[in-house]
Amino acid sequence: MxxxxxxxxxxxxxLVFAGACWVGVSFGVxxxxxxxxxxxxxxxxxxxxxxxRDPEPTLPADTDLVVSPGQGKILLIEDVEEPSYMAGPxxxxxxxxxxxxxxxxxxxxxxxxxxxxxxxxxxxxxxxxKASDDNEQSSLGIxxxxxxxxxxxxxxxxxxxxxxxxxEGDSVERGRRFGLIRFGSRVDLFLPRHWDVMCxxxxxxxxxxxxxxxxxxxx
Numbered sequence: 001m002x003x004x005x006x007x008x009x010x011x012x013x014x015l016v017f018a019g020a021c022w023v024g025v026s027f028g029v030x031x032x033x034x035x036x037x038x039x040x041x042x043x044x045x046x047x048x049x050x051x052x053r054d055p056e057p058t059l060p061a062d063t064d065l066v067v068s069p070g071q072g073k074i075l076l077i078e079d080v081e082e083p084s085y086m087a088g089p090x091x092x093x094x095x096x097x098x099x100x101x102x103x104x105x106x107x108x109x110x111x112x113x114x115x116x117x118x119x120x121x122x123x124x125x126x127x128x129x130k131a132s133d134d135n136e137q138s139s140l141g142i143x144x145x146x147x148x149x150x151x152x153x154x155x156x157x158x159x160x161x162x163x164x165x166x167x168e169g170d171s172v173e174r175g176r177r178f179g180l181i182r183f184g185s186r187v188d189l190f191l192p193r194h195w196d197v198m199c200x201x202x203x204x205x206x207x208x209x210x211x212x213x214x215x216x217x218x219x
Contacts, residue, residue, distance in 0.1 A: 004054040004104050006163060006180055011052065014045030054104045057208030059175045064215045066195070067175055069108045069151045070187035071207035072097040074199055082190045085115040085141035085150045090190040091197060093212055095205060097185045105179045106208035107142065107172040108189060109149050109215065115141025116168050135186075138164040138179070142172060146215040147192035153179055154186040175208040194218055 003011065021038035024030050030037075059067065075094045082090040097103055117139045136155040141148060153162045164179040166172055181187075189212065191197075196214040199205065205212070 002054045002056065003049065004052045004180055006052065006182070010048045011045060014041055014048050017041040018045050051099065051103065053102060054177070055102060057106065057175050057206065059208065060211055062214075063110070063174070064146075065198075065211045066108045066149075066189075066191065066213040066215060067106070067208050068095065068205040068210040068212050069105050069189055069207065070095040070097055071102040071104075071205060072187075074201050074203045074205060075186075077197060077199070077201055079193060080190070082150060084117065084139060086148050086190055086192075089193050090150070091193050091195070091213075093189045093191070093197070093199065095187045095189070097181070097187065102207050103181050103185065104177055104207060105151070105153060105181070105187060107174055107176050107178050108151060108212065109142055109144050110174040111142040111144040111149070111172060113140060113166045113168050113170045113172060114143040114148070115139065115150070116164065116166070118162070118164070136162060138162045140164055140166065140178065144215065146195070146217055149192075150190040151178075152188040152190070153181050154188060155181060177208075192218070 018038060018041035021034050021041055024034045025038050072095045075096045077093050080090055080092045119137050138153045140151045153164060155162055161182050166178050172178055191213055195216050198214060199212045
């Protein structure tokens with residue numbers, strides 16, 4: 001399994017501490033405390049390796065299909081006003097990422113980055129609707145031939161860093177990685193309202209792979 005590069009320091013630290021503790025155990029140093037620490041660091045190292053996994057998605061062949069920017073469970077689909085980039089009505093799809101889900105984000109569509117904004121904030125639990133307004137977040141607006149798309153990475157209760165790689169003017173390709181949120185979070189996807197939504201609340205989605213909608217020209 002491919003590992004996201006941001007996970008290397010955490011995985012290395014966990015493996016080093018676990019290894020050192022197991023060496024101590026093998027030499028009879030520290031007794032029960034060192035044995036317990038060896039197991040704790042081993043479990044943490046395995047969890048970190050699992051958390052930062054970065055599987056390669058299988059993209060649908062139809063390039064008009066919008067794929068999920070995050071992996072987890074769809075909590076909400078609703079019509080909203082999106083003022084920061086789309087400047088008007090949009091359809092929002094909210095995906096909740098638990099600590100057991102893949103936390104790499106991938107571009108839902110191909111296009112050009114026309115908007116990027118980081119907003120500091122709180123760290124409320126990510127499944128609460130107020131997290132969309134109050135929590136730390138990073139927004140990425142993508143211009144496509146069929147209309148604007150906005151992806152918003154939102155920190156959760158224990159997330160403390162959002163990574164968004166592209167800059168304004170960069171091209172992004174559907175299914176390609178663009179960022180990561182550490183340890184529990186949420187992704188809001190804003191689409192033009194005339195696009196056909198092809199998912200439902202409660203669906204489990206795979207990042208860069210599950211179809212969420214179809215792009216359409218404005219009527």
